[in-house]
Amino acid sequence: MKTAQRIQGLPPYLFAEIDKKIAKAKAAGIDVINLGIGDPDQPTPPHIVEALQEAVNDPATHRYPVYQGMPAFRQSVASWYNRHKGVALDPDSEIVALIGSKEGLANISQCYVDSGDYNLVPDPGYPVYSIGTMLAGGEVYRMPLLQQNGFLPDLDSIPTEIAQNAKLMFLNYPNNPTGAVAPRSFYEDVVAFARQYDVVICHDAAYSEVAFDNYRPVTFLEIEGAKDVGIEFHSLSKTYNMTGWRLGWAAGNQIVIEALARIKSNVDSGVFSAVQQAGITALEGPQDCIFAMQKLYAERRDVVVEGLHELGWDLERPKAAIYVWAPAPEGCTAQEFAAHVLEKAGVVVTPGIGYGQYGEGYFRISLCVEKEQLITCFRRLKDAGIRYS
């Protein structure tokens, strides 16, 4: 039973290797604290859970949903954009519901990429951008996210021949894994680039509401002309601790949205209507759960950044997202460092290479564990003599 080439080309799941090491450490009696998982540890706010319970009692939700998403859900997304971002969207033609944004991020390449076409993909980055490209038979051009550029891609360094043959550009700010944010001027350059080379912009805004210290991330769709050149992917996963529910959306250019909806209508049958109903409650209900979420992550971030400072790291406090991205100490790869930290302190960090070749030399700490656990981690690192220099 020989699998297809495209399956053979898929890298082993990043965390599979780490999971093996964790299992081994646990078997050896080490108490492991996992700072590798980017999945909110807090439950979904109760009023959203209740909305699902109520919706599921209505037999109308038991039938196939509307492919593009319930009109009421799309309307609620449009109102949300209007209220929070000052962006006007037509719910009928400019929004499609997704089974989590990852689904749309994978499927969008099927809409635009033919064999040999390029997609411009941030590196390090969320793996689905490059995987989706490869599954569609396309080529990945890696845009390095370098610290000296604030972890933004340098658009001027993209070779002209590549830009001319590129179909999509993936972007993601606030960024996983680097925690970087993008200024308005960057998005303006992106819109100009997209116009010049006829590239569709796919902005992944999964962390747009996860921001700290009164910082408010700019979203791509807020930029003038953005709707002419691309779409934005959004998700309830991080904003409302709903990763398991699988609900997101794409919004923006109507031609791109129509293409994505067309592919989807041929391979899936949409999001469970009761989940969409709960999504409406999330978007339109009380938003104080967001402030609580932001406060919680900001406190954890401070523990991590201060802990790293104390061990000799020099880094800034990320303004958004749920990660701290830090360089491995001189003289060891991030993988060696991660293995050392697991063995000596029972702490799991993710080596940056898992997010692409330009992630080498870095590791990622996720803020999805309790503050007390984080404090314990740093006490252990200190006791184990682990330092940056």
Ligand SMILES: *Cc1c(COP(=O)(O)O)cnc(C)c1O
């Ligand atoms: C968590 C995350 C998402 C959200 O994915 P869903 O499929 O909506 O759960 C999207 N992009 C990035 C970069 C993420 O880290």
